[in-house]
Amino acid sequence: QAPGKGVHNGGRVLLGVMGDPIGHSKSPAMHQAALQKAGITGAYVPLEVTDSSLEAALLAVKTLNFRGVNVTIPHKVAVMDYLDEIDEEARRIGAVNTVVNDHGTLKGYNTDGRGYVRSLKDEAVPVLAGKTFMVLGAGGAARGIIYALAQEKPAKIIIVNRTRDKAEALVQEWSDLALMTSCTYEDAVHWLPVVDVLINTTSVGMHPHTDQMALQLEGLRSSAVVSDLIYNPLETKLLREAARLGCTTHGGLGMFINQGAIAFEYWFGFAPSVETMRATVLSSLN
Numbered sequence: 001q002a003p004g005k006g007v008h009n010g011g012r013v014l015l016g017v018m019g020d021p022i023g024h025s026k027s028p029a030m031h032q033a034a035l036q037k038a039g040i041t042g043a044y045v046p047l048e049v050t051d052s053s054l055e056a057a058l059l060a061v062k063t064l065n066f067r068g069v070n071v072t073i074p075h076k077v078a079v080m081d082y083l084d085e086i087d088e089e090a091r092r093i094g095a096v097n098t099v100v101n102d103h104g105t106l107k108g109y110n111t112d113g114r115g116y117v118r119s120l121k122d123e124a125v126p127v128l129a130g131k132t133f134m135v136l137g138a139g140g141a142a143r144g145i146i147y148a149l150a151q152e153k154p155a156k157i158i159i160v161n162r163t164r165d166k167a168e169a170l171v172q173e174w175s176d177l178a179l180m181t182s183c184t185y186e187d188a189v190h191w192l193p194v195v196d197v198l199i200n201t202t203s204v205g206m207h208p209h210t211d212q213m214a215l216q217l218e219g220l221r222s223s224a225v226v227s228d229l230i231y232n233p234l235e236t237k238l239l240r241e242a243a244r245l246g247c248t249t250h251g252g253l254g255m256f257i258n259q260g261a262i263a264f265e266y267w268f269g270f271a272p273s274v275e276t277m278r279a280t281v282l283s284s285l286n
């Protein structure tokens with residue numbers, strides 16, 4: 001093939017993550033390790049993109065022949081305005097975290113919820129069907145997770161939120177997907193005895209506020225699994241409390257790794273080494 005014909009960027013695959021701020025993202029190190037392990041010559045770079053430069057940045061993905069990008073805070077919703085196509089799942093969740101550039105057509109996906117479910121199944125709860133879930137929070141992160149859980153034939157999903165109306169709106173919006181109900185933190189205690197898997201999607205307990213937890217767990221069965229999306233710290237106060245009650249715990253690192261692994265699958269059509277990605281992220285946390 002003649003140089004410059006069909007082969008872009010000297011045969012190197014370009015990828016990146018757009019966000020603001022982006023300096024602390026673990027995605028570049030994680031994906032660079034995955035590329036190297038897969039024998040792909042390329043670069044995955046942090047891309048600092050402000051609100052006002054988002055449109056131009058997406059145009060540059062086409063212009064510069066990037067294979068794709070991840071999109072993170074604060075652009076997961078706004079980016080949808082600048083894509084050519086949006087996958088059904090991402091459209092219903094209302095957020096995109098992965099963009100694929102197919103010969104100048106940009107398509108958006110959301111891999112957060114499925115990344116979470118894959119991690120939960122791999123690490124803590126092999127079968128989700130028939131289980132009763134309690135989800136703390138009803139924001140962007142909760143939407144991805146609840147949507148993905150709803151595909152797994154759960155018995156019920158109880159959404160607990162400080163702002164009850166937001167949780168109830170979600171129950172109404174997705175009543176076609178699964179049996180769901182909403183409640184306040186005060187009422188959550190009444191549901192705890194029937195919960196199989198409790199999932200914290202709020203930022204309560206995240207560094208530096210590591211002495212906080214979103215909900216008291218008394219009443220939860222020891223057979224329950226408690227899961228926290230937070231991975232800094234790796235073990236939150238909520239998970240320590242859960243362990244004290246004899247519950248199995250599941251931290252947020254696996255979600256982060258698996259959302260990245262599913263994005264990699266969209267870009268390349270095969271699965272990356274999740275073990276390599278995990279080792280890379282863990283070493284960057286220490």
Ligand code: ATR
Nearest residue numbers: 137138139140141142161162163166201202203204
């Ligand atoms: P994310 O994308 O991380 O989900 P978000 O969309 O801003 O961020 O949603 C944050 C979620 O965490 C919301 O459910 C929020 O509750 P409200 O809808 O009532 O605001 C919840 N949250 C944040 N701080 C909280 C706190 N201190 N106590 C309880 N819930 C909290």
